Each structure stands twice: as C-alpha cells, then as structure tokens.
Amino acid sequence: MASAGNSSSWSLWPLSRDAVFNFEILRPLSLSAYDGADVGEVLQAAAAIVPGDFESFAGAFGRLAARVYERALAVAARALRVPFSARTAFFSAATYFRSADFFLPGDPAYPRLALLWQQPPDAFARGLALLRPPGRRLTIHTPDFDIPCIWMTPPEAEDRRRPTLVVGNGYDGAQEELYHVVGAAALERGFNVLSYEGPGQPSVRRRQGLGFIPDWERVVTPVMDHVLAQTRLVDADAVGLVGLSFGGYLAPRAAAFDHRFAAVMALDGVWDFGPVMRAGFGPDMMRLHAAGRKAEFDARARSLFLSNSSSAPAASSSARWGLEQGLWAFNTRSPFELVNLAAQYTLAPVVGRIATPVFVADAEDELFFAGQPARLAAALGPRLAHLHRFRQRDAAGAHSGLGALKLQNQVMLDWFEDVIDDRRRRRNGTRSDL
Incomplete structure (x- = not known):
C-alpha cells in the first residue's frame, strides 16, 4: 500500500508528530495561497488533533468546517455585492470538509460519512458560483462511466481562444482541490481550466461504484474531445494535461494514446505504482x-x-x-x-508511445514516489522530458509542491507557456516557408 516514509519536511512544518498527519495538515494549510484555507484556522485544528487518532483528525476539521460554512452563509446573505469574502469562506469550508473525511473508512454505512461526502462539493459549488465569471459543473458521458468536470474561464469579458489546462488529481484527492493547487494560478494567466474525476476518484467511486482503471486514456480522451469542441474558447494548439500525485502516472499514461496535448505536467512523476504498493506491505508479506x-x-x-x-x-x-x-x-x-x-499501473510498456513534452516534477523530500520522477524522465529522454527538482532549500521539497504552490506554479506554468510559444513559432515558421 502507498505509505509515507520519514520526511525531513518535519523540520520545516512540524504540524504533527505523526508523519502522514503532518502531511495532511500541510495539505489544507498550503491551499491558503489560493483562497482554499486560512492559516490560523488550520493551525487551530491541528492543535486539537491527537497523533494517530483518525477520529480526532476528523472531528477537529469537521468542527472547523461547520463553523466556517455557517460564517460563509451569513456573509453571503448580507454581502453579495462584494462576493469575495463569501467565496473564500465557502472554499475554505469545502477544504476543511474534505480533510474531515480523509482518514475515515470508505464504507457508506459509516456514521457521518454520507453527510461528509456531500458537504465538500456543496460548499465548493457555492464558492464556484461566486467566481467571476462563475465556474460551472458538467458531465461527460461515455459508454462505461460518466466523467464529472468543472469548467472555469478567466475574468475577462471577451470570448477568445485561450490556452487551456485539463487537470486531474490522484490516489485520494477531489477535483475541487485542484482549483487551489493550480487552477487559480492558471486563471490568473488568462488560461481556461477544466478539472475532472475518473474511476477510483472520489465522486466517481462514491456515485458510480467504480475503482481505478490503468488505461486512463479512456477518461482523458473524452475529456479532450469535449475541450476541443469549445472552438470559440479554446486554442487547440495550446491544451496542457496536468496530473497531481498519482496523477503523475495517469496523465502520462493518457498522453501515450492521445497526442493532441501540447504538453503534459506530472506533479510528481510516477513510473511504476507496483513497487510502492509492495513496499508498504514489507518483505515477509x-x-x-x-x-x-x-x-x-x-x-x-x-x-x-x-x-x-x-x-x-x-x-x-x-x-x-x-x-x-x-x-x-x-x-x-x-x-x-x-x-x-497496483502492478498494472506502470508506464514501462507505453512510455515509447509518448510524443508530447512532459514536465516532470521531482520533490527532494518525496514521501511516496521517491526516485520515480527521475526514472520517468530518463525513459522519456531529453527531447521530451523536462525534469525539475524542487528543493528543500527553497522550502519546496514536499510531495506535489504542497507548501510551495506559488513557486511550483510559476516554474511549471512558465515552462508550459514556453512550450506553446515554441509551437506557435514553429507553426508560423512552417507557414511562412510555404
């Protein structure tokens, strides 16, 4: 099973004596950079958590979420002319609700779980409606499953074809989290953003009963079809695919079969999930x-x-x-x-089919996939892979850039803009030679 090892990030963020609790407190705390939490609120919840006690973790964040959600409702009722305060409070409440259910068993019969599953998307939807322009939910239908998505566009009046990011989470994260991880930063640059969830990810697992599938192109290709159909809004030559955490396998896997993306970004790169799972059980098992x-x-x-x-x-x-x-x-x-x-989730059989530039993030203090980003980059080769090492000396060495999202977004999105600028230059150069 995937598990967290020892982490030198404790010295930077000693939020709990429990390694995985430490990381899962850093997770909402880091979202404060893009309106997904407030620092004092997260630290207050952290102070009430007993290391190793899952119910304690759920209770601390559940109480915080309920309190912030009630505040958001009150603010929204009296201040709709200035929606920013209500929006950020709803987004924070959604983050805390997600944290509250994180360590609870996945059995729907578990007390409180059904309510906790419903509260994060409800709170997030209220915040989403207060974006300018409002974000909207949509569903892409396939013969085998439905793909829930969120579509967001930057706050500019005119319709025009823009770069677009398609963003997906990983082993345990909801798509709503991605607005705060990368979506808001992309919108600031004038990009469209479409997030999605597939089998094994929260809403599809809960509502459709479907676990992960290794052939992730079955998810991403219909999503890309939908994106490219938005011909008034999307620059078809400037669509990027982002995968967070275990999504660092899912996104490159999809790109091996769908070559329409301008670039892929793996945060962090995952080469083979099987050894990670086996290591969690140990040699005797x-x-x-x-x-x-x-x-x-x-x-x-x-x-x-x-x-x-x-x-x-x-x-x-x-x-x-x-x-x-x-x-x-x-x-x-x-x-x-x-x-x-888990052994089915390896890029080894398909990496040779990838023809798209890939940004491979490599966290110096990687908790789950240590060494795998470098293996992925080596297999892709220098023509396609851009391996970027995020280091602790920059306070940026944690898994998936948590705690350093502004730096991660600056580095990654600068690279993406360079890629699409180069594509435009080559395209224009080809045309001028005709």
Whole structure:
C-alpha cells in the first residue's frame, strides 16, 4: 500500500508528530495561497488533533468546517455585492470538509460519512458560483462511466481562444482541490481550466461504484474531445494535461494514446505504482504473496494494518490509511488482489508511445514516489522530458509542491507557456516557408 516514509519536511512544518498527519495538515494549510484555507484556522485544528487518532483528525476539521460554512452563509446573505469574502469562506469550508473525511473508512454505512461526502462539493459549488465569471459543473458521458468536470474561464469579458489546462488529481484527492493547487494560478494567466474525476476518484467511486482503471486514456480522451469542441474558447494548439500525485502516472499514461496535448505536467512523476504498493506491505508479506497464499495474505494484512484488537501490533497511520484507501479506491476487498491491481499501473510498456513534452516534477523530500520522477524522465529522454527538482532549500521539497504552490506554479506554468510559444513559432515558421 502507498505509505509515507520519514520526511525531513518535519523540520520545516512540524504540524504533527505523526508523519502522514503532518502531511495532511500541510495539505489544507498550503491551499491558503489560493483562497482554499486560512492559516490560523488550520493551525487551530491541528492543535486539537491527537497523533494517530483518525477520529480526532476528523472531528477537529469537521468542527472547523461547520463553523466556517455557517460564517460563509451569513456573509453571503448580507454581502453579495462584494462576493469575495463569501467565496473564500465557502472554499475554505469545502477544504476543511474534505480533510474531515480523509482518514475515515470508505464504507457508506459509516456514521457521518454520507453527510461528509456531500458537504465538500456543496460548499465548493457555492464558492464556484461566486467566481467571476462563475465556474460551472458538467458531465461527460461515455459508454462505461460518466466523467464529472468543472469548467472555469478567466475574468475577462471577451470570448477568445485561450490556452487551456485539463487537470486531474490522484490516489485520494477531489477535483475541487485542484482549483487551489493550480487552477487559480492558471486563471490568473488568462488560461481556461477544466478539472475532472475518473474511476477510483472520489465522486466517481462514491456515485458510480467504480475503482481505478490503468488505461486512463479512456477518461482523458473524452475529456479532450469535449475541450476541443469549445472552438470559440479554446486554442487547440495550446491544451496542457496536468496530473497531481498519482496523477503523475495517469496523465502520462493518457498522453501515450492521445497526442493532441501540447504538453503534459506530472506533479510528481510516477513510473511504476507496483513497487510502492509492495513496499508498504514489507518483505515477509510479499513472500506470502509470491507463494500465492491469498487467504493467509489477506488475513495477515487485515490483522497487521486494520485490526483494532489490543493484541495486534499498532500499524502506523500511514500504513493503515494506505491500505484502507487502496481497497476502497481500487474497489476490492482483498489486499492480495490490491497488490495485483497496483502492478498494472506502470508506464514501462507505453512510455515509447509518448510524443508530447512532459514536465516532470521531482520533490527532494518525496514521501511516496521517491526516485520515480527521475526514472520517468530518463525513459522519456531529453527531447521530451523536462525534469525539475524542487528543493528543500527553497522550502519546496514536499510531495506535489504542497507548501510551495506559488513557486511550483510559476516554474511549471512558465515552462508550459514556453512550450506553446515554441509551437506557435514553429507553426508560423512552417507557414511562412510555404
């Protein structure tokens, strides 16, 4: 299962003694850079969290979310002429609701979970409606599943063809988070933004019952079809594809089969998910797996990582959450089968089909995919890959740029603009030679 290792980012952001709690507190805190949280509110919640106690984490952020949501409603009722304050409060509440359900089991029968699943998109929708112009939700239908999306355009009056980012999250994140991670920064540059979710990601898993699929082009190609159909608004030669976290596998995988993107951005690059999952179980468990002893493997995995028995060894928060999330997101009840499913998520068989420039982010203090961005960049080769190392000396070494989103967006979006400018120059040069 994916799990967090030791992290030197503790020295920069000592928000919890628990490594994965530390990261998941940094996560909403970092969204304050783009109106997704307020620093004092997150720190107040962090102070009430007991390390390793999932209910404590849920309770601290749940109480904060409810309080901020009530404030947002009150502000919206009296200040619609100045929507900024209400919008940012709704966005913050949505972030805190997402944090509140993060460590809870994926079973819909779990107390409070159904409500927590509904509250983040509702709060975010209220904030989305207060953007100028308002963002809007849409659904792209395919024969196998529906793809929920959010479409946003920059605050300029005229319709014209613009660069566009198609952005997707990863192993555990909702598309609403992406507005704060990269969407707002892209809108500031005059780009359109379309976010989406596919099988295994929150709304599709919850509402359609579908786990992750390795052939992610089945998700991205219909999304790209929709984007390119917006002929008045989209520059077809300037569409970029962004994948966050595990999306650092999903986006390059899709680009191996859909060559219409101007560029791909993997934050951070993922080469092969199988070893990450196997490492989470450890060598003794993997010997059972190699021997095909499924029943014993499943029983021991549940005892080691999920049991609440006082006689069972206490699993780390990272290991427990990683297994619970993996079983839910990949839609299986078997840890043995989860290992098999994870092994399908490798770029090795398809990397040679990628023909698009790829920005590969490589966090110095990578928690989950250490070493994999460099492997992806090496496989792509210098003609296609742009490997950028985000370093702790710049306070930018955390997974997916969390804590340094402004720097990450500046570096990545500058690169993207250089790519599309170069495409325009080459296109114009070709035409002038005719």
